Amino acid sequence: xxxxxxxxxxxxxxxxxxxxxxxxxxxxxxxxxxxxxxxxxxxxxxxxxxxxxxxxxxxxxxxxxxxxxxxxxxxxxxxxxxxxxxxxxxxxxxxxxxxxxxxxxxxxxx
Amino acid sequence: xxxxxxxxxxxxxxxxxxxxxxxxxxxxxxxxxxxxxxxxxxxxxxxxxxxxxxxxxxxxxxxxxxxxxxxxxxxxxxxxxxxxxxxxxxxxxxxxxxxxxxxxxxxxxxxx
Numbered sequence: 523x524x525x526x527x528x529x530x531x532x533x534x535x536x537x538x539x540x541x542x543x544x545x546x547x548x549x550x551x552x553x554x555x556x557x558x559x560x561x562x563x564x565x566x567x568x569x570x571x572x573x574x575x576x577x578x579x580x581x582x583x584x585x586x587x588x589x590x591x592x593x594x595x596x597x598x599x600x601x602x603x604x605x606x607x608x609x610x611x612x613x614x615x616x617x618x619x620x621x622x623x624x625x626x627x628x629x630x631x632x
Numbered sequence: 633x634x635x636x637x638x639x640x641x642x643x644x645x646x647x648x649x650x651x652x653x654x655x656x657x658x659x660x661x662x663x664x665x666x667x668x669x670x671x672x673x674x675x676x677x678x679x680x681x682x683x684x685x686x687x688x689x690x691x692x693x694x695x696x697x698x699x700x701x702x703x704x705x706x707x708x709x710x711x712x713x714x715x716x717x718x719x720x721x722x723x724x725x726x727x728x729x730x731x732x733x734x735x736x737x738x739x740x741x742x743x744x
């Protein structure tokens with residue numbers, strides 16, 4: 523069974539601070555996806571990383587895929603209240619059959 | 633372009649009953665996947681349908697079943713409901729295998 527462990531589970535920070543969320547596994551994934559989910563809504567895809575060592579940037583968000591394709595990180599610079607939500611990583615080895623991490627619940631206070 | 637539509641939005645059932653949830657994918661999307669989300673287990677894959685055929689199935693008991701119609705709309709059924717089936721059931725559609733997933737807002741099922 524493939525598992526993805528996310529840390530931290532909860533994060534409460536002030537506006538303007540930086541943060542990093544980690545997603546680790548003992549298994550190799552062909553790709554890793556990051557989603558954000560807001561209350562009452564389904565997850566929304568932020569990015570997909572495919573190549574080991576790959577770094578992708580989405581405005582203030584930086585995503586990295588580990589060289590061995592087993593782990594990933596999400597770094598947010600100068601967090602804003604609008605970044606509040608549940609961040610989920612998901613590993614993909616079989617098309618749309620994703621393995622999700624437990625999630626990181628982020629709260630950014632003004 | 634309309635997103636993924638799931639109905640109903642909320643559902644309350646009692647133990648032993650059965651329930652059917654519906655999902656209308658984005659127009660043109662042929663793959664529909666179902667996930668269960670609970671506070672304890674997080675998001676877990678249930679099954680995926682493509683062109684009316686089940687392509688993948690997660691580790692759930694046979695009480696959980698689904699189907700897809702020729703217009704790509706999908707339904708999932710849970711029979712003999714248990715308290716532990718209380719969850720947010722999410723449907724996601726994509727153009728094809730390993731393409732970007734678009735999730736609906738989910739159906740919140742409460743089993744009393």
